[in-house]
Amino acid sequence: xxxxxxxxxxxxxxxxxxxxxxxxxxxxxxxxxxxxxxxxxxxxxxxxxxxxxxxxxxxxxxxxxxxxxxxxxxxxxxxxxxxxxxxxxxxxxxxxxxxxxxxxxxxxxxxxxxxxxxxxxxxxxxxxxxxxxxxxxxxxxxxxxxxxxxxxxxxxxxxxxxxxxxxxxxxxxxxxxxxxxxxxxxxxxxxxxxxxxxxxxxxxxxxxxxxxxxxxxxxxxxxxxxxxxxxxxxxxxxxxxxxxxxxxxxxxxxxxxxxxxxxxxxxxxxxxxxxxxxxxxxxxxxxxxxxxxxxxxxxxxxxxxxxxxxxxxxxxxxxxxxxxxxxxxxxxxxxxxxxxxxxxxxxxxxxxxxxxxxxxx
Numbered sequence: 001x002x003x004x005x006x007x008x009x010x011x012x013x014x015x016x017x018x019x020x021x022x023x024x025x026x027x028x029x030x031x032x033x034x035x036x037x038x039x040x041x042x043x044x045x046x047x048x049x050x051x052x053x054x055x056x057x058x059x060x061x062x063x064x065x066x067x068x069x070x071x072x073x074x075x076x077x078x079x080x081x082x083x084x085x086x087x088x089x090x091x092x093x094x095x096x097x098x099x100x101x102x103x104x105x106x107x108x109x110x111x112x113x114x115x116x117x118x119x120x121x122x123x124x125x126x127x128x129x130x131x132x133x134x135x136x137x138x139x140x141x142x143x144x145x146x147x148x149x150x151x152x153x154x155x156x157x158x159x160x161x162x163x164x165x166x167x168x169x170x171x172x173x174x175x176x177x178x179x180x181x182x183x184x185x186x187x188x189x190x191x192x193x194x195x196x197x198x199x200x201x202x203x204x205x206x207x208x209x210x211x212x213x214x215x216x217x218x219x220x221x222x223x224x225x226x227x228x229x230x231x232x233x234x235x236x237x238x239x240x241x242x243x244x245x246x247x248x249x250x251x252x253x254x255x256x257x258x259x260x261x262x263x264x265x266x267x268x269x270x271x272x273x274x275x276x277x278x279x280x281x282x283x284x285x286x287x288x289x290x291x292x293x294x295x296x297x298x299x300x301x302x303x304x305x306x307x308x309x310x311x312x313x314x315x316x317x318x319x320x321x322x323x324x325x326x327x328x329x330x331x332x333x334x335x336x337x338x339x340x341x342x343x344x345x346x347x348x349x350x351x352x353x354x355x356x357x358x359x360x361x
Contacts, residue, residue, distance in 0.1 A: 039093040040236035043200045049190045051183065052156035054202075055232070056136025059096045059104060063089050064234030066134065066141045066148060068164065069250065069355040070175065070211045071343050072226035079327055080215060080224060081113040081343030081355065082173055083120075084148060084166055086134070086141050088127075102128025108143045109335060110166035112173060112215060113328050113342050119217070121168030122335045157182045159206050159230065164213075175213035177228055179206055184284045186260060186276050192233070194264055195243065195272050201235035207250065207258040207278060227252055229355065242267045245360015247294060249313065249324075249344075253352045256280040259320070261287075261313065263294050265360060277318055291317050300329035307340050307361050322348035324356065 041060040058064055070082040091103040104127030111120040123143050125132035132143035139150040139159065146166040154161065160179040166172065184205050186192050192203035209228035214221050229250045248262040261275035273289040292315060296308030311324045324346040331342025340358040345351075 040090065043191070043202060043235050043237075045188065045191045045200075047191065047202065049185060049202060049204055051159075052137040052139060054136075054204075055134075055139045055156065055159065057088055057104075057134045058234045059088075059090055060093070061090070061234045062093075062236040063087070065232070067231040067233075068148065068177075068228060069230075069341075069343070070177075070209075070226055070228035071252070071353040071355070072211060072215070072224040074222050074224050079115065079343065079345075079353075080222075080226075081111070081327060081331075082164075082175065082211075082215070082228075083109065083111040083113075083341055083355075084146070084164055085109045086132070086143060086146075086148070088134070096127065099128050100126065102126060104128065106132035106143055108132075108146055108166075109333065110146060110168060110173075111331075111333060111341065112168075112171040112217065113331050114217075115328055117217070118328050118331045118342070119168055119171040120333050120335060121166070121171075158208075159183060160209070162209075167216075170218060172216040173213065175211045175224075175228075177209040177211050177230075179208045179210070181208040181282055184258070184276070184278050184282065186284065187274070188286050193274060199237055199243075201233045203231070203233045205232070205250075205260065206230040207252070207260075227353075229258075243272070245358070247308070247311075248357040249294075249311075249354060251313075251322075251346070251352055251354040253320075253350045255350055257318075259315070261292055261294065261315075263292075275315075277315065287315065287317075291315060297323060300326075302330055302332040302340060303334065303338060305361050307358055309340070309356075311356070313346070320349055322346040322350060322352075324354075326356065 040062040065087045068084040072080040087107045089105050106125040108123045134141040138154050141148040149163045158179045162177040164175040186203040190202050193200045207229045211228045212225040243264045244267050246264045251259040258278040264272040273292040275287040277285045295312040298310035299306045300309040309326045309329045314321050324344045327343040333339050333341050344356045345353050
């Protein structure tokens with residue numbers, strides 16, 4: 001989620017730093033998200049996530065995101081990865097105001113990755129002026145001409161079908177996402193703890209998307225298909241003040257199971273682990289912190305930083321023992337607030353593909 005790095009969970013502090021949300025300095029741990037929630041809505045156990053309402057924006061919470069990653073292949077079997085993310089942050093609590101007085105700020109990231117290239121772009125917008133926003137029904141998330149759009153036929157229980165579009169100076173993509181299985185609640189029925197001290201988010205996913213569409217690299221269209229994973233989270237204080245970054249995995253196993261894992265690193269050298277095992281029956285089992293082991297195996301230097309791009313991942317209770325390899329070790333998101341994000345593959349007790357995100361290095 002070092003105060004110089006940003007991805008989905010560090011968005012709020014990053015906007016403060018560039019003055020879009022005022023002149024307040026980054027403070028209290030990772031990008032300011034360890035600061036007290038104040039008058040923003042709290043995240044508490046027992047809230048029932050409701051659809052389609054929770055697909056939309058939650059301006060009473062400080063931070064949220066709509067986060068899509070896709071593992072794709074072309075007709076020749078060449079692998080690609082796609083990322084599409086929209087973030088919303090409230091500068092101050094209270095009902096959204098009209099026009100330029102609106103206190104919501106939006107940011108989006110898009111990326112296209114192969115073994116030999118990594119392309120990315122970003123956008124920013126102030127809320128209230130019609131440039132960016134999210135509606136719950138029918139679902140639509142947009143910023144300028146980038147969109148994650150569901151039409152009148154969308155099923156709120158599966159968040160399908162969706163059309164995804166984004167473009168940068170030297171890449172573009174257009175994908176159709178479909179899913180026949182319902183959304184999955186992460187954590188404990190959607191309540192996802194981020195520390196032992198009460199920090200948490202509301203978190204659900206759609207890990208069952210199939211994807212088909214066209215990528216464009218340097219003006220050349222490439223037909224692709226594959227699988228995709230979408231995460232939705234909203235919170236007001238998702239990190240503790242001493243947490244400095246995280247490592248997050250989404251895994252599509254050869255067995256058909258899906259696994260989400262993360263560790264949040266703390267300044268004292270400790271880690272907080274969490275995850276969910278999603279069985280082939282669609283049931284989501286929360287994993288205890290001591291049921292997860294994540295061990296870096298190899299590093300890559302990117303933008304003057306050494307990042308652990310190869311990992312050993314173990315969930316002994318489910319017989320999982322794998323080693324992950326990045327499609328492109330240089331999948332550095334050199335956006336205004338940089339981080340590492342890219343597709344991975346793995347072998348071991350099971351094979352498969354997925355995505356890895358790392359911040360705070």
